[in-house]
Amino acid sequence: MLLALSNAPRDYAWGSTTLLAALEGREPSTAPEAEVWFGDHPGDPADLAGGGTLDAITGGSLPYLLKLLAAGAPLSIQVHPTREQAEAGFAKEAGLDPADPNRNYRDENHKPELIVALTDRFEALAGLRPVGETLRLLEAFPDTTGVRALRDRLRADGDVLRDTIGWALSGGAPVDDIIAALADARSDEFAETLDGVRSIAARNPGDGGVVVALLMNFLVLRRGEGVFLRAGMLHAYVSGLGVEIMAASDNVLRGGLTPKHIDVAELLAVLDATPGEVTVLRPEDGGAVTAYEVPVPDFALRRVRVDGHVDLGVRGPAIVLTTAGDIAVVAVDAEQAVPVGSAAFASADETSLTLRGCGEAFVAEPGRD
Numbered sequence: 001m002l003l004a005l006s007n008a009p010r011d012y013a014w015g016s017t018t019l020l021a022a023l024e025g026r027e028p029s030t031a032p033e034a035e036v037w038f039g040d041h042p043g044d045p046a047d048l049a050g051g052g053t054l055d056a057i058t059g060g061s062l063p064y065l066l067k068l069l070a071a072g073a074p075l076s077i078q079v080h081p082t083r084e085q086a087e088a089g090f091a092k093e094a095g096l097d098p099a100d101p102n103r104n105y106r107d108e109n110h111k112p113e114l115i116v117a118l119t120d121r122f123e124a125l126a127g128l129r130p131v132g133e134t135l136r137l138l139e140a141f142p143d144t145t146g147v148r149a150l151r152d153r154l155r156a157d158g159d160v161l162r163d164t165i166g167w168a169l170s171g172g173a174p175v176d177d178i179i180a181a182l183a184d185a186r187s188d189e190f191a192e193t194l195d196g197v198r199s200i201a202a203r204n205p206g207d208g209g210v211v212v213a214l215l216m217n218f219l220v221l222r223r224g225e226g227v228f229l230r231a232g233m234l235h236a237y238v239s240g241l242g243v244e245i246m247a248a249s250d251n252v253l254r255g256g257l258t259p260k261h262i263d264v265a266e267l268l269a270v271l272d273a274t275p276g277e278v279t280v281l282r283p284e285d286g287g288a289v290t291a292y293e294v295p296v297p298d299f300a301l302r303r304v305r306v307d308g309h310v311d312l313g314v315r316g317p318a319i320v321l322t323t324a325g326d327i328a329v330v331a332v333d334a335e336q337a338v339p340v341g342s343a344a345f346a347s348a349d350e351t352s353l354t355l356r357g358c359g360e361a362f363v364a365e366p367g368r369d
Contacts, residue, residue: 001057001331001334001345001346001347001349001350002329002331002334002335002336002344002345002346002347002350003048003049003054003057003336003344003345003347004048004049004336004338004342004343004344004345005038005046005047005048005049005054005319005342005343005344005345006046006047006049006342006343007036007037007038007044007046007047008036008047009029009033009034009035009036009070010033010034010035010036010037010044011031011032011033011034012032012034012035013032013034013073014032014034014071014072014073014074014075015032015033015034015035015070015071015072015073016032016033016034016070016071016072016241017029017030017031017032017033017072018072019033019070019071019072019119019240019241020033020036020068020070020241020341021033023068023118023241023323023340023341024339024340024341025340032072033070034069034070034071035067035068035069035070035244036067036068036341037065037066037067038065038066038067038068038319038321038343038364039054039062039064039065039066039067039248039319040053040054040055040057040058040059040060040061040062040248041060041062041065041248041250042055042060043106043250045060046343046345054345057345057347058317062248062317063247063248063297063298063299063366064245064246064247064248064298064299064364064365064366065245065246065247065248065249066243066244066245066319066321066343066362066364067243067244067245067246068118068241068242068243068244068321068341069115069237069241069242069243069244070241071237071238071239071240071241072239073203073239074199074200074203074204074236074237074238074239074257075236075237075238075257075258076209076236076252076254076255076256076257076258076260077125077209077212077213077216077234077235077236077254077255077256077257077258078234078235078236078252078253078254078255079232079233079234079235079253079255079267079270079271079272080110080111080112080113080229080231080232080249080251080252080253080270081105081110081111081231081232081251081253081270082110082231082232082270083108083109083110083231085110085231085269085270086105086107086108086109086110086111086249086251087108089104089105089251089266090105090106090107090108092105093105101260101261102261102263103261104251104252104253104261104263104266105251106249106250106251107249107250107251109247109248109249109251110231110247110249110251111231111246111247111249111250111251111252112228112229112230112231112246112247112294112296112298113228113229113244113245113246113247114226114227114228114229114244114245114246114281114292114294114299114301115221115226115227115229115237115242115243115244116221116224116225116226116242116243116244116281116292116301116303116362117221117222117223117224117225117226117240117241117242118223118240118241118242118243118323119223119240119241119242120222120223121220121221121222121239121240122220122221122222122223122225122237122239122240122241122242123196123218123219123220123221123237123238123239123240124218124219124221124227124235124236124237124238125213125216125217125218125219125234125235125236125237125238126216126217126219126227126229126233126234126235126278127216127217127233127234127235127275127276127277127278128161128215128216128217128234128273128274128275128276129215129216129217129275130275130276131154131160131161131275134154134214134215135151135154135155136189136190137187137189137190137193137194137214138150138151138154138214139187140185140186140187140190140194141178141181141182141184141185142181142184142185144177144178144180144181145173145174145177146173146174146175146176146177146178146180146181147177147178147181149174150164150174150178150211153167159273161215161273161275162268162271162273164215165212165215165234165255165267165268165271165273166264166268168208168209168211168212168215168256169208169209169212169255169256169262169264169267170208170264171206171208175206175208175210175211176206178210178211178214179201179205179206179210179211182194182197182198182201182210182214183198192218192220193218196218196238197210197213197214197218199238200213200238200257203257204256204257207256207257208256209255209256209257209258210256210257212234212255212256213236213256213257216234216235216236217277217278219278219280221240221242221280224282224283224290224303225280225281225282225283226280226281226292226301227278227279227280227281228279228281228292228294228295230272230295231272232270232271232272233272233278234255234271236257243301243321243323243362245299245301245364246298246299247296247298247299248298253266253267253270253271254267255267281293283303287305288304288305288306288307288310289302289303289304289305289310289312290302290303290304294367296367297366297367297368297369298366298367299364299365299366299367300315300364300365300366300367300368301362301363301364302362302363303360303361303362304355304360304361304362304363305359305360306325306327306355306356306357306358306359306360306361307358308356308358309354309355309356309357310354310355311352311353311354312352312353312354312355312363313351313352314346314350314351314352314353314363314365315351315365315366315368316346316347316348316349316350316351316365316366317345317346317347317348317365317366318345318346318350318353318363318364318365319343319344319345319346319363319364319365320338320343320344320346320353320355320361320362320363320364321338321342321343321361321362321363321364322338322339322340322341322342322343322359322360322361323340323341323359323360323361323362324340324359324360325340325357325358325359325360326357326358326359327355327356327357327358327359327360327361328355328356328357329344329346329353329354329355329356330353330354330355330356331346331350331352331353332350332352338361340359
């Protein structure tokens, strides 16, 4: 079975008026367009051509959620739980209304995710920088009271990154002082990071999340490059358009840069505070098919560049999302044109697909156990 999928963009405030419009070749929108969901998640199941939504076909059983994500402004700094943490948190909040804005857990699932850039520049914060490198970054700052307090915390004993994040999110004069000092920080080594965090600070004055951002790795992805974010890894997308795939969950613990609910204690409990570099997944030059390897069974994602036709074996149920050109998906007994910005759903009985035309598509499917 092959079905056409579409969906309306979600209008989160951090969305872009131009990125999705440019992808689809239409005029800019008059309101932010942040995410387009292609999946059967109850929060916004994809629409079927002719009426109805995908969950009526799948019963809500897809283990993954595929999205187009357009960041015109930084998203909240956030972290997602492991499955065990999600189960415990969901049970703890069983007495809260499902729509309660103070809920941390909307379901019992974990939420590892992968983002792949569609723009030539996609900026993100991902993971925590080693403490020694952050202390070197802070040498670029004026020697103010707040900056000294931050250095002292990072030089202390114990779980210093977790403790420092909690301190930063408590706000107050030292945090305000650090954000003010950021304007005068200069470093050749960290120039891109400082410029990126300054742009975040300009949009989020007085927000402790700006100081948290200074503790994180600042990444710039080029088109086709991706990054995998494991459960527990602190992250925030800053700007750009990408294809995102994740385990089917809506569990988010926020840590700044947002007016939404922030539960600092729960965020710190879920956080994996292990510092280190984050691996950027880069496609091989010249290949028609790029697989983005991830260490979870919930999802797999491939980028396919089509010039004529490409035959693919698939582990269904699969979703094919077109991101450039003119592509049709061909199954055993069906063919479906897939315009840019829309998708096709192939049921689990479809074990091979042909992508025909000229352009680019992403193929999502369950991962391997």
